[in-house]
Structures are given as C-alpha cells and as structure tokens.
Amino acid sequence: MEKYLSQLNEAQLEPTLQKDGPMIIIAGAGSGKTRVLTFRIAYLMSQGVDSFNILALTFTNKAAKEMKERIATIVGSSEAKNLWMGTFHSVFAKILRSEADKLGYPSNFTIYDTQDSDRLIASIIKEMNLDKDIYKYKQIRSRISSYKNSLITVRAYFQNPELIEADTMARRPRLGDIYKEYVNRCFKAGAMDFDDLLLKTNELLTRFPDVLMKYQNRFKYILVDEYQDTNHSQYLIVRALSDRFQNICVVGDDAQSIYAFRGANINNILNFQKDYDDVKVFRLEQNYRSTKNIVNAANSIIEKNQTKLDKVVWTANDEGSKIKVHRSLTDGDEGRYVASTIFEEKMNHQLKNSDFAILYRTNSQSRAIEEALRKRDIPYRIYGGTSFYQRKEIKDVLSYLRLIVNPADEEALVRIINFPARGIGQTTIDRLVVAANGYNRSIFEVLKNINKVDININSGTKNKLQDFVTLIESYQVLNQTANVFELAEYVTRTSGLINELKKDGTPEGVTRMENIEELLNGMKDFVEGQKEVADTTGSLAEFLEDVALATDLDADKGDTNHVALMTIHLAKGLEFPNVFIVGLEEDLFPSAMSMNTRSELEEERRLFYVALTRAEKQAYLTYALSRYRWGKLIDSEPSRFIEEIDEEYVEILTPPEELRFNPMLSADIFGDVEPNRIRFKPAKQVEFNKGKISKEEPTKFQGSSPKNLKPVGQTNGNVNLFDSKLVVGNLVKHIRFGTGEVLKIEGAGADIKAEINFQHGGVKKLLLRFAKLEVV
Numbered sequence: 001m002e003k004y005l006s007q008l009n010e011a012q013l014e015p016t017l018q019k020d021g022p023m024i025i026i027a028g029a030g031s032g033k034t035r036v037l038t039f040r041i042a043y044l045m046s047q048g049v050d051s052f053n054i055l056a057l058t059f060t061n062k063a064a065k066e067m068k069e070r071i072a073t074i075v076g077s078s079e080a081k082n083l084w085m086g087t088f089h090s091v092f093a094k095i096l097r098s099e100a101d102k103l104g105y106p107s108n109f110t111i112y113d114t115q116d117s118d119r120l121i122a123s124i125i126k127e128m129n130l131d132k133d134i135y136k137y138k139q140i141r142s143r144i145s146s147y148k149n150s151l152i153t154v155r156a157y158f159q160n161p162e163l164i165e166a167d168t169m170a171r172r173p174r175l176g177d178i179y180k181e182y183v184n185r186c187f188k189a190g191a192m193d194f195d196d197l198l199l200k201t202n203e204l205l206t207r208f209p210d211v212l213m214k215y216q217n218r219f220k221y222i223l224v225d226e227y228q229d230t231n232h233s234q235y236l237i238v239r240a241l242s243d244r245f246q247n248i249c250v251v252g253d254d255a256q257s258i259y260a261f262r263g264a265n266i267n268n269i270l271n272f273q274k275d276y277d278d279v280k281v282f283r284l285e286q287n288y289r290s291t292k293n294i295v296n297a298a299n300s301i302i303e304k305n306q307t308k309l310d311k312v313v314w315t316a317n318d319e320g321s322k323i324k325v326h327r328s329l330t331d332g333d334e335g336r337y338v339a340s341t342i343f344e345e346k347m348n349h350q351l352k353n354s355d356f357a358i359l360y361r362t363n364s365q366s367r368a369i370e371e372a373l374r375k376r377d378i379p380y381r382i383y384g385g386t387s388f389y390q391r392k393e394i395k396d397v398l399s400y401l402r403l404i405v406n407p408a409d410e411e412a413l414v415r416i417i418n419f420p421a422r423g424i425g426q427t428t429i430d431r432l433v434v435a436a437n438g439y440n441r442s443i444f445e446v447l448k449n450i451n452k453v454d455i456n457i458n459s460g461t462k463n464k465l466q467d468f469v470t471l472i473e474s475y476q477v478l479n480q481t482a483n484v485f486e487l488a489e490y491v492t493r494t495s496g497l498i499n500e501l502k503k504d505g506t507p508e509g510v511t512r513m514e515n516i517e518e519l520l521n522g523m524k525d526f527v528e529g530q531k532e533v534a535d536t537t538g539s540l541a542e543f544l545e546d547v548a549l550a551t552d553l554d555a556d557k558g559d560t561n562h563v564a565l566m567t568i569h570l571a572k573g574l575e576f577p578n579v580f581i582v583g584l585e586e587d588l589f590p591s592a593m594s595m596n597t598r599s600e601l602e603e604e605r606r607l608f609y610v611a612l613t614r615a616e617k618q619a620y621l622t623y624a625l626s627r628y629r630w631g632k633l634i635d636s637e638p639s640r641f642i643e644e645i646d647e648e649y650v651e652i653l654t655p656p657e658e659l660r661f662n663p664m665l666s667a668d669i670f671g672d673v674e675p676n677r678i679r680f681k682p683a684k685q686v687e688f689n690k691g692k693i694s695k696e697e698p699t700k701f702q703g704s705s706p707k708n709l710k711p712v713g714q715t716n717g718n719v720n721l722f723d724s725k726l727v728v729g730n731l732v733k734h735i736r737f738g739t740g741e742v743l744k745i746e747g748a749g750a751d752i753k754a755e756i757n758f759q760h761g762g763v764k765k766l767l768l769r770f771a772k773l774e775v776v
C-alpha cells in the first residue's frame with residue numbers, strides 16, 4: 001500500500017480506496033472529509049486514472065489550490081497540474097468559454113460581477129420609470145438570482161402564474177419585465193452574471209447531447225466537497241455529468257448547511273442515495289481538529305436541531321480548556337477585549353497572529369474590532385469585504401481591459417467612456433444607451449457608426465466619441481501582440497488614468513496608485529505563472545475571468561502572519577487554533593431576519609456550529625450589552641446559543657470591574673460625556689448561576705429612595721424591583737443617556753422593559769435587567 005495512505009485512519013481509508021461507483025461521505029466537522037477527498041484523488045491517479053479525467057469541485061478556489069498542492073506532493077506536480085479543480089463557477093466558466101458559440105455568446109464573454117449586475121438593474125429600473133423605493137435593485141437582483149438558480153428562465157417565469165402573482169402581491173408587478181430586460185441586456189453585452197455560469201452550463205448540457213457526452217467522457221471521476229451547500233442548478237450539473245459513469249463522490253455535513261438563503265438545498269445531500277443506484281455510504285466519526293471540550297460543546301449545540309442526520313463525532317485529542325464567554329458593555333469594549341486577549345495570549349504563549357481568527361455574523365461588525373486591533377498594533381486582514389478587484393481604481397483599469405476584449409461590454413463602457421473626463425456628459429451616455437437598445441446593438445457599435453445612426457448629439461461631442469473609439473481600437477491592436485502586463489501598463493499610462501491619480505495628490509490618491517501598481521504586479525505574476533500551468537493560454541480574457549471569479553479568500557499572498565477576520569459563512573472548511581466568535585447577541589446572532597421559522601433558526605444554529613468547530617484549541621464567545629447598529633445605540637441581550645451549550649464546557653468570564661461604568665472607557669465613545677461630572681453608583685451585576693446565564697433575576701434597582709413614586713395602580717403594568725418600584729412618571733438616570741422620564745413599562749420577570757424619554761437621546765426602550773437605572 002502507498003505510504004501516504006498511512007496518514008488516514010481506517011474509516012477514512014475505506015472511502016479513499018473505493019475507486020468506482022457513487023458514494024457519499026457524511027460526517028461531522030473536522031473528521032477529515034476534505035482530507036479524504038484529497039487523498040482519494042491521489043489514489044485514483046496512482047491506480048492509473050488520467051488526471052485529465054478527474055473533476056473536483058470545491059467551495060473556494062483557495063481550497064482547490066491547496067488540495068492541488070497537497071496532491072502534487074504525493075503524485076508530483078506535473079501530473080497534478082492537469083486536474084480540473086475549482087469552484088463550480090470557475091470550472092464551468094472555462095467550459096462555457098470553449099462552447100460559448102453554441103449558446104450565441106462570444107467566447108470572450110464578460111463575467112459581470114454583483115456590482116455590474118446591480119448597476120445594470122438600477123439603470124433598467126430607472127429607464128422603466130419605476131419607483132426605486134419599491135423596486136430596490138438589490139432585492140430585484142437577489143430575486144432574479146434565485147430564479148436563475150432554480151432554472152426559472154424568463155420564459156418559464158411568464159408561464160408560471162404563481163410566480164407572477166407572488167411578485168404582484170409583493171407590489172412588484174413589473175419584476176418579470178425587469179428580469180426580461182436584464183437578460184436581454186446581458187446577452188447583448190456578451191456578458192454572463194455569476195448565476196448564468198451555472199444556468200448556461202445547464203442549458204448547454206441539456207440542449208446539446210453531444211456536448212454532454214463529451215464532458216461525461218472527460219470527467220470520468222467527479223468529486224464534490226461541501227455538497228450540503230449546492231443549489232439546484234449545481235445539483236443538476238453534477239447529476240448530468242456523472243450520469244454515464246456514475247463515479248461520483250460527494251462529501252458533506254448536513255449540520256453545516258448554511259447557504260439556504262442563497263438557494264442551497266439541503267435535500268441534495270439528504271436525497272443523494274435516491275439519486276443513484278447502489279450508493280455506498282461512509283461515515284467518519286473521529287474529529288482530528290479540536291479539543292474534546294470544543295467537540296462536545298459543538299455536539300451539545302447541534303443536538304437542539306430537529307432536522308438533522310444522526311451522527312457521532314468524538315475526538316482522541318486533549319480535553320483542552322473550556323470555552324470562554326465574555327460580556328462587555330459596548331461593542332467598542334468587546335473589540336478591546338478581543339484585541340487585548342490576543343495581545344496577551346501572543347505574549348504569554350509565543351503565538352503568531354495567524355493563530356487567531358475573529359468570526360462574526362455580519363461584515364459590519366468588523367469595524368469596532370478593527371479599531372481595537374489597530375490600537376494594539378496587531379496586524380489583521382479582513383476577508384470578504386470589498387474585494388481588491390472591486391475597488392474603484394482597479395475596476396476602472398479592468399473596465400478598459402474588459403472593453404478591449406469584449407467591446408460589447410456595456411457596464412465597462414459606461415464606466416470609462418468619460419473617465420478620465422473627456423467631455424462626454426451623462427445626457428450623451430443616456431442617449432447612447434437608448435439608441436443602442438433601439439437598434440438592438442451594443443453601444444460600441446453605435447459609437448463606431450455615430451455619424452450614421454439617428455441620435456441627437458452635436459458634432460463636437462461626436463468627435464470626442466470617435467476619439468474614444470480610436471483609443472480602444474488602438475488598444476485592441478496592441479492586445480494581439482503584447483502580454484497582459486504590457487498591455488495594462490500601456491493602458492493605464494495612455495488613457496490618462498495614472499495622470500488622474502497623480503493630480504489627486506491626497507493620501508487616498510497615493511493608495512490608489514499603489515493599488516494599481518499591485519494590480520500590475522499581479523499581472524506580471526500571471527504572465528510568469530502561465531509557463532507553469534498546462535490548461536491556460538495566458539490571454540487577457542483568461543486573466544479577466546480569474547479576476548472576476550476571485551474571491552477575497554483566494555488572494556492570500558505574501559504576508560500570512562495576520563489575524564483573520566471574516567464572516568462565519570466564509571470560514572466554512574477552515575481551521576484556526578484560537579477562534580473568537582463575536583457579537584453573540586439576540587437579533588444579531590441569531591439574526592433578527594432569520595428567526596421567523598424553525599428552519600431559519602435551525603440554519604442559524606448550524607451557522608453557530610460551523611463557527612465553533614473552526615477552533616482547534618480555544619474558542620471565545622463574546623457579546624456586548626449595547627451596540628451601535630444602523631447608527632443607533634441598541635441594547636442587546638446574550639444570544640440563546642450561549643445558553644444552549646452544555647454548561648460543563650463553558651467558563652463564564654465576568655470581571656465585574658469591566659462591567660462597571662468606566663467613564664474613561666465610555667468617554668472616548670460618547671464624546672459628549674464629561675467624565676468628572678458624572679456620579680455613578682455601580683449597579684448590581686447580572687448574576688451567573690453555576691456558569692449559566694440567569695435570565696430570571698432582574699437587576700436590583702439601585703439609587704436613593706424614589707421621590708416621584710406614584711401609587712401602584714392595578715392597570716398600569718408597573719414593576720416591583722425588590723425594595724423599590726419603578727413606575728410610569730419616574731424620573732430616572734441612565735449612565736449614558738442621562739436623565740429621563742419613564743413613559744411605559746411592559747413585559748414581566750426578566751423581560752421587563754421600560755420606555756423612557758431621555759433628555760439626551762430621546763425615547764428608548766430598555767431592558768431593566770441590563771439598563772442600570774437610578775431613580776432621581
């Protein structure tokens with residue numbers, strides 16, 4: 001037996017050595033699913049399977065790259081480089097490129113990113129004179145996206161009265177028309193959006209049996225990681241391609257299905273056994289990633305879900321330390337806690353920055369954390385924010401390049417036709433768009449024939465438009481001989497882009513210049529790299545495709561010693577020694593938008609399971625009692641997920657001094673507060689009983705004996721807070737909002753809330769057990 005196989009346990013070895021036929025590995029987090037997939041590919045190759053015949057689909061391109069590198073160490077890099085590996089989108093974009101003509105697309109079609117799609121949809125809404133507050137372009141885009149991923153084409157849409165009715169009920173009766181126009185405009189521009197890459201692949205495989213056969217024969221062995229998060233469109237592609245040889249191996253964990261909101265269908269994994277004959281099912285139970293504490297805690301969480309496959313996950317790893325739960329006063333304090341803990345841990349245990357990850361539910365949470373890390377000089381990197389390639393200056397350069405490759409690309413053209421400024425105004429651009437639609441031609445074709453078309457543009461402007469055409473055409477000529485780097489270097493220089501930034505002179509302008517420089521360096525790497533890789537041509541079109549499909553996770557080069565910040569969704573499949581899960585508060589995580597149904601809540605719980613199982617050694621859960629959200633300070637309570645963890649695996653850290661009002665801490669957040677003028681009496685802390693968060697015991701009311709006490713009526717819902725009573729009409733003092741009058745009291749027990757009209761800050765609803773009020 002090959003030596004490398006000794007790095008697998010017996011349960012992992014079985015599916016690795018199972019060469020043919022349909023098979024599924026369902027197993028919990030950290031049990032080696034991805035490892036089995038990797039080793040299985042190496043094994044197939046050692047059994048004489050040609051690397052050209054293997055297709056592996058992964059969740060990120062980075063995962064594919066790492067897998068390929070691992071395989072290369074086993075079978076040699078010359079063999080490994082022929083493997084087809086990558087995300088669904090990147091693999092099928094390549095296939096579509098060579099088959100594009102069958103679908104009426106140019107082979108150099110553009111890939112519209114979300115930003116392009118948004119812009120196009122917004123302009124269609126405007127052209128159609130629709131109310132943009134009802135027709136919100138982002139919502140429309142996500143609606144169109146879900147249609148595409150369910151293979152509902154425009155025609156299918158108009159044949160489905162239920163869909164039309166649903167959109168009409170949602171006050172958007174023109175949605176179908178927008179969808180239709182969007183699809184037409186993309187087609188006319190020779191552009192596919194992300195969803196098209198899957199939709200058009202399906203179209204290709206169903207309409208052209210010979211093409212289907214060709215790829216069935218090519219991909220004799222298909223492997224899919226993270227199968228639980230495939231959507232319907234992806235499912236059908238895998239199904240079609242594997243139909244002939246049925247050598248399909250999928251791995252996944254139903255407990256980690258977290259993309260339902262984007263159309264992922266958990267039934268794909270649950271029904272796999274029904275889809276193929278004689279499916280072999282494998283289970284892996286031993287977790288190699290995490291400590292006993294983390295594994296057991298994660299198990300205790302996922303148990304609460306009703307919809308799940310029963311699985312065993314255990315580990316032979318050390319017990320490890322308990323999961324630390326930390327409460328802060330504000331999101332700013334939370335950030336400071338995280339930063340100082342990382343700082344101390346690094347000092348005390350000689351750890352690297354890259355030993356830490358900070359995971360959150362939504363991107364907007366990163367701000368407070370970033371600030372605290374910066375103050376401590378801890379290098380960090382945010383993954384999945386605005387990607388490098390979506391920065392304005394980069395997108396401008398790329399738009400020139402896109403237009404060179406595909407002059408029909410409408411979004412690219414509109415972006416740069418007057419950037420740098422060439423005296424072509426918005427009215428002119430609008431008229432060009434209308435004319436192009438009228439003639440059903442691209443804008444660029446209209447420009448080329450500007451003296452023949454019927455359009456209301458004066459001759460001075462027409463000259464400018466012709467100059468623009470000449471500029472782009474000269475670049476196209478250069479593109480026939482120069483490589484990507486040379487071309488881009490020439491374009492940035494001669495188009496005036498660089499001059500524009502030089503003129504700017506601000507620090508931001510300098511950063512933009514540096515970004516362009518980095519883009520050019522990346523191109524140089526790309527040009528160099530082509531010599532190493534077999535299945536690429538090194539063309540500009542190919543570079544643009546890589547860029548369009550690059551996620552921020554992929555571009556991890558050079559400086560790897562940083563703390564990683566990302567959403568939990570992005571962290572799927574990854575692992576880190578120390579993991580902070582921040583913002584564990586009701587309405588944030590679980591998200592307020594995902595608590596309407598049991599299945600939504602269960603998806604949130606799976607998300608928490610994913611987060612927790614990223615940790616190898618230590619997990620920290622943090623929450624804040626108040627947090628800025630949508631520009632307002634909102635009171636919050638701890639997430640139910642904290643309580644759901646079996647208490648024996650949790651250690652509650654509640655340093656009382658941190659929770660007391662610290663004028664210095666708060667002064668830098670609430671700049672209007674003058675620390676020495678505030679008299680503050682520490683309020684009673686929320687108690688933790690035997691490591692569990694108590695929701696029963698309300699905060700004891702502190703303060704001088706109430707002066708404005710009104711008699712407790714039968715009907716006004718007043719509250720008895722131990723020895724004092726808070727009633728409507730009381731004047732109270734809050735540590736941050738100052739003095740206010742109680743307007744209303746509602747709720748019971750631990751959930752008593754008061755509505756208070758504060759002098760500074762207006763009316764607020766506060767949960768009394770956290771609010772620390774003082775009657776004045």
Ligand code: ATP
Pocket residue numbers: 007008009012027028029030031032033034035036253256287288289572573574575613
């Ligand atoms: P996830 O569900 O999070 O995607 P997974 O099931 O894909 O996890 P892997 O990432 O493949 O799990 O493995 C988790 C960790 O355990 C990795 O660091 C891997 O190298 C290690 N590992 C897996 N199997 C073994 C083994 N037999 N011996 C030693 N280490 C192993």
Ligand code: MG
Pocket residue numbers: 033034035573
């Ligand atoms: Mg994995």
